[in-house]
Amino acid sequence: MPRRTVSKIAEGAVAADELKQEFPRIALPVRPPYPPMEAKAVAEIPRGENWQYEPKWDGFRCLAFRKGEQVLLQSKAGQPLGRYFPEVVAALQKLKPAEFVIDGELVILRDGQLSFDDLLLRIHPAASRIQKLARETPATYLVFDILVDASGKSLVQLPLSERRERLERLFKKLNGQQSIGLSMATLDYRIAQNWMTELAASGFDGVVAKELDCPYLSGERSAMRKIKRIRTADCVVGGFRYASKGGEVGSLLLGLYDENGLLNHVGFSSSFAAAERKKLKQVLKPYMGGSGFTGHAPGGPSRWSTERSGEWERLDPKLVCEVRYDHFSGRRFRHGTKFLRWRPDKDPRSCTYEQVQSSAVKGGLRVLLAA
Numbered sequence: 001m002p003r004r005t006v007s008k009i010a011e012g013a014v015a016a017d018e019l020k021q022e023f024p025r026i027a028l029p030v031r032p033p034y035p036p037m038e039a040k041a042v043a044e045i046p047r048g049e050n051w052q053y054e055p056k057w058d059g060f061r062c063l064a065f066r067k068g069e070q071v072l073l074q075s076k077a078g079q080p081l082g083r084y085f086p087e088v089v090a091a092l093q094k095l096k097p098a099e100f101v102i103d104g105e106l107v108i109l110r111d112g113q114l115s116f117d118d119l120l121l122r123i124h125p126a127a128s129r130i131q132k133l134a135r136e137t138p139a140t141y142l143v144f145d146i147l148v149d150a151s152g153k154s155l156v157q158l159p160l161s162e163r164r165e166r167l168e169r170l171f172k173k174l175n176g177q178q179s180i181g182l183s184m185a186t187l188d189y190r191i192a193q194n195w196m197t198e199l200a201a202s203g204f205d206g207v208v209a210k211e212l213d214c215p216y217l218s219g220e221r222s223a224m225r226k227i228k229r230i231r232t233a234d235c236v237v238g239g240f241r242y243a244s245k246g247g248e249v250g251s252l253l254l255g256l257y258d259e260n261g262l263l264n265h266v267g268f269s270s271s272f273a274a275a276e277r278k279k280l281k282q283v284l285k286p287y288m289g290g291s292g293f294t295g296h297a298p299g300g301p302s303r304w305s306t307e308r309s310g311e312w313e314r315l316d317p318k319l320v321c322e323v324r325y326d327h328f329s330g331r332r333f334r335h336g337t338k339f340l341r342w343r344p345d346k347d348p349r350s351c352t353y354e355q356v357q358s359s360a361v362k363g364g365l366r367v368l369l370a371a
Contacts, residue, residue, distance in 0.1 A: 008266075011117065012119075013344075014319075014340045014342070014343035014344040015319055016077045016344060017318060021080050023080060028065055028148055030065070030148050033081075034074065035315060037103070038076075040224065042226070045193060050051070052160060052161075052211075053189070053192035053207055056206040057204070059105040059106050060075060060105065061105055062106045064104070066095070070226055071093050073264045078346035081106070084123060085122065085134070087134040087135075091178075096229065099151070101172070103144060103145035103147060103216075104141050104145070106140075106141055108138075109140065116339075118137045120342065127356075134135075139179070142182075143167065143181065144183040144187060145167065146164075146165075146313075158216075159221075160214055160216075161213065171230060180230065185281075196227070206229050207237065212256060220268075221354070231325055233351075233355055234355065235255060235351055236318075236320055237321055238254070238263055238314070239253040239293065240253055241312045242311050249276055251268040253265055254269060254323065255317065256356070257351060258353060260295075263292075265296050265332075266328075267332050267336070270336055283288070287315040288316075288320075290317060291314065318348055320343040320344070321342050321343060322343050322344070323343050325356075
C-alpha cells in the first residue's frame with residue numbers, strides 16, 4: 001500500500017455521486033453506465049482446472065467504450081472518468097479497432113511501483129491541473145476482459161475462456177500502444193501463488209480468480225474471487241468523534257450496509273497525526289448534519305478509554321474510505337482500523353458486510369467445530 005502523507009490526506013475525499021454525470025449516447029450493444037462484473041473476497045486462492053488467475057492491480061476499475069472517435073471511460077460505480085484521464089482517451093482513439101467495449105484497471109507507475117496516490121490526485125475540478133498531471137504521470141490502462149468486439153458484437157454471453165482468446169487476438173493488432181496493456185493471466189496455480197509474494201514490492205494488491213466457463217455477469221460476484229495480500233475493507237464514513245482536546249477530529253466512524261439496506265456502525269479509525277486531524281475537519285465539514293447511521297449507531301465512549309470523547313457528529317453517508325484491519329467478528333471490527341485512503345470511485349451502497357465475511361471464513365469455522 002502506498003504511504004499516506006499529511007499533504008495528501010484530503011486528496012480523493014470526494015463522494016462518488018459528486019462525480020456522476022449523464023453519459024452521452026453511444027451506439028454499442030453494451031452502453032454506460034454498465035455495472036462491471038465483481039469479485040467476492042476469499043481467504044485463499046481457489047484451485048482447480050476451471051480457474052483463470054490474474055493479478056489484482058491497485059488502481060481504478062474502468063470500462064472503456066469506443067465507437068469511432070467517441071471514447072467513454074466508466075468507473076466501477078458508474079461515473080464518467082474520461083475528463084480525469086485524457087491521455088488514456090487519446091490512446092484508445094488511436095487504436096486500429098474502431099469499435100469495442102473492454103474492461104480493465106487504470107494504474108499509474110511511479111519509480112517502478114504502482115501509485116494510488118497519483119490516481120487520487122487526478123480527481124480534481126481543474127482541467128489545467130489534470131492536463132499537467134497527465135503529462136507528468138501518465139496513466140496506463142491494463143485490460144483483462146472484452147465485452148464487445150471490433151465488429152460491434154456483444155460477447156458477454158460467451159465463457160471467459162473464449163473472451164480471453166478474443167481479447168488476446170485484439171491485442172495482437174494494437175502495435176505496442178504504450179498506454180494500453182494486456183493484463184497477465186495464467187491457468188497455473190503455482191504462478192498465481194508466486195504473484196502474491198514476488199510482485200508485492202511493486203504495489204501489487206493480490207490475485208483475482210475467475211471461472212473459465214462463466215459468461216460476463218454484470219454486477220454479480222458469483223464467478224470471481226479476490227484474494228488480497230492484506231485485509232482491507234471499503235467503509236462508509238457515517239460520522240466522526242471529536243478529539244478529547246482541541247476540537248479536532250479524533251476518529252472516523254465507519255459503517256457497512258446490511259441486507260436490509262441499513263448502515264450500521266462497525267468500528268473506527270483514529271490513525272491520524274495532529275496536522276492530518278485539522279485537514280480532516282475541513283474535508284468532513286460539507287457532510288456534517290447528515291443522516292449518519294440508519295442501523296446500529298455509535299454509543300458513548302469506551303469504558304476502557306478515558307481519553308476519547310463521547311460526542312460524535314453525524315455525516316451524510318457519501319464518503320468512502322479504505323481501511324486496513326486485523327479482525328472482524330460479531331459484525332464489527334474488533335480493534336481500531338488503519339486509514340489507508342479515500343475511494344471516490346466506490347459507491348457507498350457497495351460497502352456491505354460481504355467484503356469482510358468471505359465464504360472461507362463463514363464455512364471454515366463451522367467445519368472445524370463440527371469435526
